[in-house]
Amino acid sequence: MSGEPLSDTRRYHHGDLRRALIEAALALVTEEQDWGFSLREVARRAGVSHNAPYNHFVEKKDLLAAVAAAGFETLRERMLSAIAGIDDPRAALPACARAYVLLGVENPALFRLMFGPALVSRPEVAKAAGAQAKAVLEDIVRRGAAIGAFAVSPTSESELAAATLAIWSAVHGLTLLVIDEVAGPQIAVDTAVDDLMRFQFQGLAPR
Amino acid sequence: MSGEPLSDTRRYHHGDLRRALIEAALALVTEEQDWGFSLREVARRAGVSHNAPYNHFVEKKDLLAAVAAAGFETLRERMLSAIAGIDDPRAALPACARAYVLLGVENPALFRLMFGPALVSRPEVAKAAGAQAKAVLEDIVRRGAAIGAFAVSPTSESELAAATLAIWSAVHGLTLLVIDEVAGPQIAVDTAVDDLMRFQFQGLAPR
DNA sequence: ACCTGAACACCGTTCAAGT
């Protein structure tokens, strides 16, 4: 209606470069299993000169932080959609854990970027995003405690926090051990998550 | 007895350069909280020309892998000395976990290097070292199962492996969440480890 | 066997300039 579609090259000159750079960087993280690629390579992929990125990010680390932030958003969406419609917290917890581990397995380099040293100088990003992931888990624990499905006092914030941290630690650690292939040869993700949750439940179940 | 002590500079020309490079790299990892430093900087610290490292490592990643291997050796020693003389597996497990988390807290960048993307292209290092860490934990679980202290069948290798992986995941994940300061503000390591172990024990205890 | 100097093709970042 309003004229011919703009070419990609043209679009980059019209305000989409920031997004295009994040997408190109995400693609490189995924392909190279690492974030050691150069900023100039990202610019090349986006079809701009090697210093154009500096109009949108003050340095390379800021671009990586933006990629990580996008990863955290995806993680949150996956966790939430995994538990959507599951009322029983005892079922929601493993479903949520599976989504968490699977994101890591699907894109190990992105997962490591999100929780890795590239964000040491951008602690706001890691903290805010981590708080969101924790909130999803804590909500499940809270609901389980409220209906007596977990052996956690629903009125003790410190108990809820401790239980959430224990579960988060286990899920997070499993993800990284699987990613690192350090947890043994060719581990089956679903089985591992189930085993992990079984141990967690034994700990959480009232007796 | 056999003459004056050799100067450092002299020594590096006599076969210690490999070790000196690993030590310099470890110091840089510790100081910069990252392994983004240059190989040339490592060479400078060791007092040699920028290409001398290539006599000992085929590329930068191999030096980092050697640093990681040293880190894994330290981790193993810390875990073993933490449980030395503790007969009760119920006491050995938290002691071992504490040593694990504390190494990570003491040197976050080294810990992340050990389990990070720098070793993606050196999977032998990560796998062999990971297997050692796992073996220490598995031994404790096995002993606990044998005396009936844990609700794990001592004759089921798969149950032992699953329990070990669950515990390792929790300890590993807690370490990284604490390192990333993503687990909340100013978390107390000892309390966190105790809470974690309490949940693990509730899961492991026979009922 | 181990180390050095010169060289190559890169990189992150800055800056003056263009539109």
Place this chain on the structure above:
DNA sequence: ACCTGAACACCGTTCAAGT
């Protein structure tokens, strides 16, 4: 406001040479 080209000080890696 956003992008480019030239420039700077660096880097990883290679290679011919030195001892």
